[in-house]
Amino acid sequence: MHRVKCIVSYDGSNFAGFQIQPTERTVHGELEKALKKIHKGLEVPIAASGRTDAGVHAVGQVIHFDTPLSIEAERWPRAFQGILPSDVNVRSAAYVDSDFHARFGTTKKEYRYRVLASKEADVFRRNYTYHFYHPLDIEAMREAASYVIGTHDFTSFSGSKTVVENKVRTIFEFDVLEAGDEIVFRVVGNGFLYNMVRLLVGALLEVGRNKKVPEAMKDILARKQRGAAGKKAPGHGLYLWEVGYE
Amino acid sequence: MHRVKCIVSYDGSNFAGFQIQPTERTVHGELEKALKKIHKGLEVPIAASGRTDAGVHAVGQVIHFDTPLSIEAERWPRAFQGILPSDVNVRSAAYVDSDFHARFGTTKKEYRYRVLASKEADVFRRNYTYHFYHPLDIEAMREAASYVIGTHDFTSFSGSKTVVENKVRTIFEFDVLEAGDEIVFRVVGNGFLYNMVRLLVGALLEVGRNKKVPEAMKDILARKQRGAAGKKAPGHGLYLWEVGYE
Numbered sequence: 001m002h003r004v005k006c007i008v009s010y011d012g013s014n015f016a017g018f019q020i021q022p023t024e025r026t027v028h029g030e031l032e033k034a035l036k037k038i039h040k041g042l043e044v045p046i047a048a049s050g051r052t053d054a055g056v057h058a059v060g061q062v063i064h065f066d067t068p069l070s071i072e073a074e075r076w077p078r079a080f081q082g083i084l085p086s087d088v089n090v091r092s093a094a095y096v097d098s099d100f101h102a103r104f105g106t107t108k109k110e111y112r113y114r115v116l117a118s119k120e121a122d123v124f125r126r127n128y129t130y131h132f133y134h135p136l137d138i139e140a141m142r143e144a145a146s147y148v149i150g151t152h153d154f155t156s157f158s159g160s161k162t163v164v165e166n167k168v169r170t171i172f173e174f175d176v177l178e179a180g181d182e183i184v185f186r187v188v189g190n191g192f193l194y195n196m197v198r199l200l201v202g203a204l205l206e207v208g209r210n211k212k213v214p215e216a217m218k219d220i221l222a223r224k225q226r227g228a229a230g231k232k233a234p235g236h237g238l239y240l241w242e243v244g245y246e
Numbered sequence: 247m248h249r250v251k252c253i254v255s256y257d258g259s260n261f262a263g264f265q266i267q268p269t270e271r272t273v274h275g276e277l278e279k280a281l282k283k284i285h286k287g288l289e290v291p292i293a294a295s296g297r298t299d300a301g302v303h304a305v306g307q308v309i310h311f312d313t314p315l316s317i318e319a320e321r322w323p324r325a326f327q328g329i330l331p332s333d334v335n336v337r338s339a340a341y342v343d344s345d346f347h348a349r350f351g352t353t354k355k356e357y358r359y360r361v362l363a364s365k366e367a368d369v370f371r372r373n374y375t376y377h378f379y380h381p382l383d384i385e386a387m388r389e390a391a392s393y394v395i396g397t398h399d400f401t402s403f404s405g406s407k408t409v410v411e412n413k414v415r416t417i418f419e420f421d422v423l424e425a426g427d428e429i430v431f432r433v434v435g436n437g438f439l440y441n442m443v444r445l446l447v448g449a450l451l452e453v454g455r456n457k458k459v460p461e462a463m464k465d466i467l468a469r470k471q472r473g474a475a476g477k478k479a480p481g482h483g484l485y486l487w488e489v490g491y492e
Contacts, residue, residue: 009368009369009370010369011369011370011372057370081367086367086369086372087369087372088369089366089367089368089369091366120335120337121327121332121335122255122335123255123256123257123332123333123334123335124255124257124303124374126257126332126333128370
């Protein structure tokens, strides 16, 4: 058996998220369906770096699977392309050691969140950005983001479905970038709790609207209480951008 | 009655085109449904600069309608926004003279056509660009485009549903632009026959692949024969960009 690592992108708009569900269209489901076809009926389970919610996109999701086939690494993307629907794409593939694990080997994840900061809606970006009408104070959001960098207990920024016990994570970088009429939040950390990025962005947008002071981020973290962060930003602005391994 | 001119954008991906049809979802249908709500059940017909096909997008489609309501011009977009689905947007509105006509008053139209010129597919642009794997010769396409500028009989570049008698049109500008990993065709003329832009782009792509020489455009025009242009480029790369009036 050979272990294959793939980098996968998907447009989350028409998916009920990543993780397989019996009746809904999911990225996981489409990938395993494609693998079953490539393997002429053999079930080939995949493991991914983590799940993403309905509407959430990926530029660099990572999966792995084990295969008895001996296909050249660079031919795997083409094998998938002929079978996968057009909203999922296997961007690259490589053979890896059998101790590589897409989920348990991660050391770093980068997420990005795109906000369309404009009075006017854009029909072409309605599924790819969160349209925010109100003016946003960039400098205040940058200050707020700076308080998140470092190692903290992120209980206050965890969604209700969080199951892990240990809620301590380290954020390496948290940038607030301006790109034309968009504001892009870029956050890199060693791991993220369920809904953590959307709760972080939601709180930063409150700061940007001057409904919270930047220092409020410190208080929210210190409270270690689910719900303390306020409202999460919607899923369709979020992208799993890159996953790093040892 | 007051005549209102609106600039409308739409993402054509989930529409069976612009023109109203009894059972399909169309932009025209959505706009008239919204107007009926705004007018509390009164049917308010619209006229547009022209129709667009299934999958074709618009950044600057122009429509007009007559209304008994006295709403400030700048409030019309908001009135529509609350009712229209998120893939249609009324960008602006203005009161115009009763002799303005969205269809019959046009003097100029601009279309753009986006080609993703890349080996790798992009899930996020699958509905917004035509993904073209083969390398393209930009200079050859520019030369080919130059032969189209001017006044010609465009019978060879007319689709099978073309009903107008007079097939002479004037092309003012035809640019082949490079924008990152995209090639954008920008064509401005006094009017366009059914499928004309898609047939022009289709022929230019043949030139770009060196399957036709640039001068072939002259021969195709001279033949004045439907079908002479070859295959039309797919609808989802096409945008009605701007419509001009006297």
